[in-house]
Amino acid sequence: SEVKKIAVIAGDGIGPEVVREAEKVLKRTEELFGYRIETEHALFGGIAIDEKGTPLPEETLEVCKKADAVLLGAVGGPKWDNNPKELRPETGLLGIRKALGLFSNLRPAVVFDCLKDASTLKPEVLEGTDLIVVRELTGGIYFGEKFRRDSEQGQEAVDTCTYNVSEVERIVRQAFEIAGKRRKKLASVDKANVLETSRLWREVVNRVAPEYPDVELEHVLVDNCAMQLLRRPASFDVIVTENMFGDILSDEAAMLTGSIGMLSSASLGEGSFGLYEPVHGSAPDIAGQNKANPIATILSVALMFRMTFGYEDAADAIEKAVKDVLDAGHRTGDIAVDKAAAIGTDVMGDLIVAAM
Amino acid sequence: SEVKKIAVIAGDGIGPEVVREAEKVLKRTEELFGYRIETEHALFGGIAIDEKGTPLPEETLEVCKKADAVLLGAVGGPKWDNNPKELRPETGLLGIRKALGLFSNLRPAVVFDCLKDASTLKPEVLEGTDLIVVRELTGGIYFGEKFRRDSEQGQEAVDTCTYNVSEVERIVRQAFEIAGKRRKKLASVDKANVLETSRLWREVVNRVAPEYPDVELEHVLVDNCAMQLLRRPASFDVIVTENMFGDILSDEAAMLTGSIGMLSSASLGEGSFGLYEPVHGSAPDIAGQNKANPIATILSVALMFRMTFGYEDAADAIEKAVKDVLDAGHRTGDIAVDKAAAIGTDVMGDLIVAAM
Ligand SMILES: CC(C)[C@H](C(=O)O)[C@@H](O)C(=O)O
Ligand SMILES: CC(C)[C@H](C(=O)O)[C@@H](O)C(=O)O
Numbered sequence: 252s253e254v255k256k257i258a259v260i261a262g263d264g265i266g267p268e269v270v271r272e273a274e275k276v277l278k279r280t281e282e283l284f285g286y287r288i289e290t291e292h293a294l295f296g297g298i299a300i301d302e303k304g305t306p307l308p309e310e311t312l313e314v315c316k317k318a319d320a321v322l323l324g325a326v327g328g329p330k331w332d333n334n335p336k337e338l339r340p341e342t343g344l345l346g347i348r349k350a351l352g353l354f355s356n357l358r359p360a361v362v363f364d365c366l367k368d369a370s371t372l373k374p375e376v377l378e379g380t381d382l383i384v385v386r387e388l389t390g391g392i393y394f395g396e397k398f399r400r401d402s403e404q405g406q407e408a409v410d411t412c413t414y415n416v417s418e419v420e421r422i423v424r425q426a427f428e429i430a431g432k433r434r435k436k437l438a439s440v441d442k443a444n445v446l447e448t449s450r451l452w453r454e455v456v457n458r459v460a461p462e463y464p465d466v467e468l469e470h471v472l473v474d475n476c477a478m479q480l481l482r483r484p485a486s487f488d489v490i491v492t493e494n495m496f497g498d499i500l501s502d503e504a505a506m507l508t509g510s511i512g513m514l515s516s517a518s519l520g521e522g523s524f525g526l527y528e529p530v531h532g533s534a535p536d537i538a539g540q541n542k543a544n545p546i547a548t549i550l551s552v553a554l555m556f557r558m559t560f561g562y563e564d565a566a567d568a569i570e571k572a573v574k575d576v577l578d579a580g581h582r583t584g585d586i587a588v589d590k591a592a593a594i595g596t597d598v599m600g601d602l603i604v605a606a607m
Numbered sequence: 608s609e610v611k612k613i614a615v616i617a618g619d620g621i622g623p624e625v626v627r628e629a630e631k632v633l634k635r636t637e638e639l640f641g642y643r644i645e646t647e648h649a650l651f652g653g654i655a656i657d658e659k660g661t662p663l664p665e666e667t668l669e670v671c672k673k674a675d676a677v678l679l680g681a682v683g684g685p686k687w688d689n690n691p692k693e694l695r696p697e698t699g700l701l702g703i704r705k706a707l708g709l710f711s712n713l714r715p716a717v718v719f720d721c722l723k724d725a726s727t728l729k730p731e732v733l734e735g736t737d738l739i740v741v742r743e744l745t746g747g748i749y750f751g752e753k754f755r756r757d758s759e760q761g762q763e764a765v766d767t768c769t770y771n772v773s774e775v776e777r778i779v780r781q782a783f784e785i786a787g788k789r790r791k792k793l794a795s796v797d798k799a800n801v802l803e804t805s806r807l808w809r810e811v812v813n814r815v816a817p818e819y820p821d822v823e824l825e826h827v828l829v830d831n832c833a834m835q836l837l838r839r840p841a842s843f844d845v846i847v848t849e850n851m852f853g854d855i856l857s858d859e860a861a862m863l864t865g866s867i868g869m870l871s872s873a874s875l876g877e878g879s880f881g882l883y884e885p886v887h888g889s890a891p892d893i894a895g896q897n898k899a900n901p902i903a904t905i906l907s908v909a910l911m912f913r914m915t916f917g918y919e920d921a922a923d924a925i926e927k928a929v930k931d932v933l934d935a936g937h938r939t940g941d942i943a944v945d946k947a948a949a950i951g952t953d954v955m956g957d958l959i960v961a962a963m
Contacts, residue, residue, distance in 0.1 A: 341800040371837055376727040392748075392768065397803035405772025408807035412748060412768065416761025442851070444697040447753035451764035474854045477833070478862040481727055495798075499833045499855055506834040 254287040255560055258318035260311070263297040263340065264533025265543035265596075266324025272545035272600025273322060273552050279604045280556070280565045291318065295347070296326025296340040296533075306343025312350055320559040321351075321526040324548060325533035348388050352520035355422055356386040356497065357429070358530060360504040363513050365577045366586060370509025372484070377508070379485040383433070384504055385426040386497025388518055390418045391448070393494045414448045414493065419455040425519075426491035427463040436467045436488035440476045440496055452493060473500070480504055505530050512544045512585045515551035517558055525559045527551040537584075541595040544583040546573055549603055572606035610643040611916055614674035616667070619653040619696065620889025621899035621952075622680025628901035628956025629678060629908050635960045636912070636921045647674065651703070652682025652696040652889075662699025668706055676915040677707075677882040680904060681889035704744050708876035711778055712742040712853065713785070714886060716860040719869050721933045722942060726865025728840070733864070735841040739789070740860055741782040742853025744874055746774045747804070749850045770804045770849065775811040781875075782847035783819040792823045792844035796832045796852055808849060829856070836860055861886050868900045868941045871907035873914055881915045883907040893940075897951040900939040902929055905959055928962035 259274065261267040277288055293311040300306050306326075315321050327340040336342055347353075361381045362370070370377050395411030423439070430437040439456045441449035453470060460468050471479065473496045480487070480503055492500060505511045514530040529547030537543060550573060557566040581602055584593040594602075615630065617623040633644050649667040656662050662682075671677050683696040692698055703709075717737045718726065726733050751767030779795070786793040795812045797805035809826060816824050827835065829852045836843070836859055848856060861867045870886040885903030893899060906929060913922040937958055940949040950958075 339800065345801070371728050371732040373727055373729055392766075393801055395765075399803065399807070402771045404774065405776075406807065407769055407771035408803040409751075410748075410768040410802045410804050412766040413763055415758045415763035418760065420761075442854075444695070445701070445749055446766045447755065447764040448766050451755070451762065474858040477855045477859040478867075481837075481859065481862045495851075496855075498798075498830045499852075502830040503833040503837065503859065506837045511834075 252286055254289050255320070256318040257288060257290045257555075258315045258321045259290045259292050260295040260321060260323045261292065262295055262324040262326040262533065263328050264325055264535045264538040266296075266326065266533055268539070268541065268543050268596045269529065269545040269548040270322065270324040272596060272603075273548040275600050275604050276549050276552050276569060276607070279607050280562075280569070283568065283607060284562070284565050286560075286562060286565065295323070296343055297328050297331045299343065300331055300334070300338050300340070306338065306340050307346040307350070312347070315347065315351055320524065320555050322548075322551065322555065323526055323528035325529065325531065327533050328535040345393060347526070348518060349394065351524070351526065352389065353518040353526055354387060354389045354418070355425055355519045356388040356501070357517045357519065358384045358386065358501040358505065358514070359516075360384065360501070360508045360514065361510065362508045363510045363577070366510045366513065368509070369586065370507060372481075372507050372509070377484060380508060382484065382487040382504060383429065383489050384497060384501040385422065385429060385489060385491040386501055387418065387422045387493045389494075390414050391494035412446070412448050412495075414451055416451070416455055419452050420459060423456050423459050423491060426489055427459065427466055430466045430489040431463060434488040435465055436469075438469050438471045438476070438487055438490045440471050440473050440490055440492035440500065442473050442496075443470070444472065448493065476500060477503060480507060513546050513550065515547050515554050517554050519558070523559045525555065527555040541597060542584050543596045544585045545596050545600050546583075546603075549573060549600070568607050569603075572603045575606045576602045608642055610645050611676070612674040613644060613646045613911075614671045614677045615646045615648050616651040616677060616679045617648065618651055618680040618682040618889065619684050620681055620891045620894040622652075622682065622889055624895070624897065624899050624952045625885065625901040625904040626678065626680040628952060628959075629904040631956050631960050632905050632908050632925060632963070635963050636918075636925070639924065639963060640918070640921050642916075642918060642921065651679070652699055653684050653687045655699065656687055656690070656694050656696070662694065662696050663702040663706070668703070671703065671707055676880065676911050678904075678907065678911065679882055679884035681885065681887065683889050684891040684894075701749060703882070704874060705750065707880070707882065708745065709874040709882055710743060710745045710774070711781055711875045712744040712857070713873045713875065714740045714742065714857040714861065714870070715872075716740065716857070716864045716870065717866065718864045719866045719933070722866045722869065724865070725942065726863060728837075728863050728865070733840060736864060738840065738843040738860060739785065739845050740853060740857040741778065741785060741845060741847040742857055743774065743778045743849045744853075745850075746770050747850035768802070768804050768851075770807055772807070772811055775808050776815060779812050779815050779847060782845055783815065783822050786822045786845040787819060790844040791821055794825050794827045794832065794843055794846045796827050796829050796846055796848035796856065798829050798852075799826070800828065804849065832856060833859060836863060869902050869906065871903050871910050873907075873910050875914070879915045881911065883911040897953060898940050899952045900941045901952050901956050902939075902959075905929060905956070924963050925959075928959045931962045932958045
């Protein structure tokens with residue numbers, strides 16, 4: 252088969268450790284299924300600030316652009332938290348999303364059987380929760396004009412939130428498509444009773460909706476959605492929303508599953524290109540200690556295989572291996588009930604590879 | 608004692624029913640404590656649209672301005688949902704906040720003993736949850752310039768989020784004061800890694816903080832806060848944040864207590880003037896059926912007595928009466944386990960009055 256190129260960005264904190272295990276899985280997939288995968292490493296985030304003086308070096312962007320997909324560990328840490336804006340890992344994150352045209356962030360929030368009790372929600376409320384947040388990723392208040400100016404009441408800061416019809420339409424269509432392949436329910440979240448961008452958003456959703464007659468649509472105000480996620484998480488299938496609301500709601504949704512250490516995400520643009528990464532962060536407190544859970548990153552590889560390469564067999568094999576290893580009782584510290592019996596990052600990776 | 612004037616705005620849906628019971632409590636307080644209270648009713652919201660052609664008639668604003676405090680039931684309903692902006696109840700709500708200078712919304716999120724099991728969170732997680740969200744209410748993206756313009760990618764909508772130093776400082780100082788009288792912990796929530804308004808917010812918080820050395824301060828990013836509210840609700844004391852984040856987080860916080868039908872809120876300006884209202888909405892589905900729970904509105908009266916009038920004795924008496932009636936097992940439909948035994952709005956009001 253054709254060679255697939257993956258840009259591998261280990262990043263900061265536990266990033267390099269979890270990515271290392273994911274790469275073992277990539278190798279094993281080649282052996283098992285005959286796929287040909289080429290990886291190229293690139294610097295990004297805090298480590299790129301330290302070594303190249305910028306969170307998103309031009310070379311890194313080139314490596315990503317030449318690749319079919321990007322695998323990202325995690326970026327950021329206290330070391331860079333007080334840097335000026337241009338020298339912060341987050342600035343690299345926003346930059347790479349924009350530069351690669353990754354307008355859509357998919358965050359599946361599912362409950363892992365073995366982690367049912369890890370949620371702070373009652374099991375009967377959580378039962379059946381399997382939703383996906385589709386977050387617009389390159390528009391809104393994240394990318395609008397920002398500045399300071401003087402006012403009579405002291406300095407004033409300004410952020411601008413903009414959305415145009417095509418930005419809304421492409422993400423909304425994608426969400427309808429995804430819902431059509433799932434339980435056929437779409438919740439579009441906005442604040443149309445207050446925001447002009449939300450009114451435009453809702454108009455576009457309503458205009459596009461008739462083209463997807465089999466998908467049941469509801470409009471939910473963002474404050475109400477924050478409540479309903481808590482009250483009836485299992486009733487949601489696909490949630491589509493703008494960048495800032497998506498940031499908040501996808502984290503809330505992830506946390507309520509209790510499985511946040513195991514969740515993967517995809518950021519997609521036009522075509523099949525995508526950037527895949529675990530939902531969890533760089534966890535600087537346990538970095539370099541072989542304690543991190545590599546499963547979210549390994550499942551990000553499965554997601555990449557499924558969504559960008561169409562390698563369903565390999566994706567299935569990875570997901571099944573993860574399930575088997577968990578069913579056999581193996582746990583890293585974050586998900587272990589008996590912390591003393593927790594295994595290391597590397598052992599977890601090896602077990603999953605062996606189970607494939 | 609001096610006569611206190613309360614502007615009473617019943618509003619829409621269940622508003623008139625719950626306000627009627629709160630007024631019984633007002634009367635009983637006069638009898639019991641010798642306070643002198645004068646109420647004046649005013650039209651607001653949907654009913655004002657129907658009768659006066661605007662959600663916030665000039666007379667209503669005058670009544671409020673002459674008063675020492677405002678008691679509000681609830682506004683809105685499907686009838687007005689598709690109206691043009693100027694003819695929507697929400698527009699009246701934003702208008703009254705601005706016109707009365709109500710820059711601060713206080714939303715206590717507490718767990719009522721009798722409703723412990725109503726939460727979707729596990730009881731052991733909820734244990735001890737008693738927090739208050741201090742939301743900035745007259746700034747930010749709610750009140751910034753909004754418009755449409757043409758762009759090369761179709762029509763474009765724009766919302767502007769602005770905050771100046773004094774707007775941030777007054778709400779932040781109020782939050783520090785409140786925290787100082789409680790468990791002395793303040794979480795300031797922003798998105799300083801992305802937004803300029805959040806960076807200004809954080810600068811102001813850090814500048815003011817040394818004046819409140821006994822209050823322990825943490826900065827929490829809004830996405831992380833949405834998660835931490837779920838993971839460790841009891842660890843929060845006071846949360847202060849800007850308007851849009853506050854809208855989302857205060858609803859999330861209210862819902863996780865499981866007590867949303869019982870929560871009251873205060874919107875304050877300079878001085879002692881305040882607007883008090885239940886957290887729940889106008890519930891058009893049960894309006895006019897004598898099914899609504901009047902407790903949140905009755906507790907809003909207690910909050911008004913405490914915060915605006917300094918009538919601690921009356922506030923205590925109301926809160927104790929509510930507790931006694933609940934302890935005796937009386938329930939409206941929304942909080943009844945045995946729905947058949949549920950009592951009506953009016954009976955609940957009468958029982959509380961009798962228990963005072
Ligand atoms: C780090 C930050 C800029 C980023 C965001 O807000 O998009 C993060 O929270 C995320 O969700 O990927
Ligand atoms: C109705 C709406 C405009 C309002 C708001 O967003 O402020 C409501 O959600 C609230 O929290 O009081």
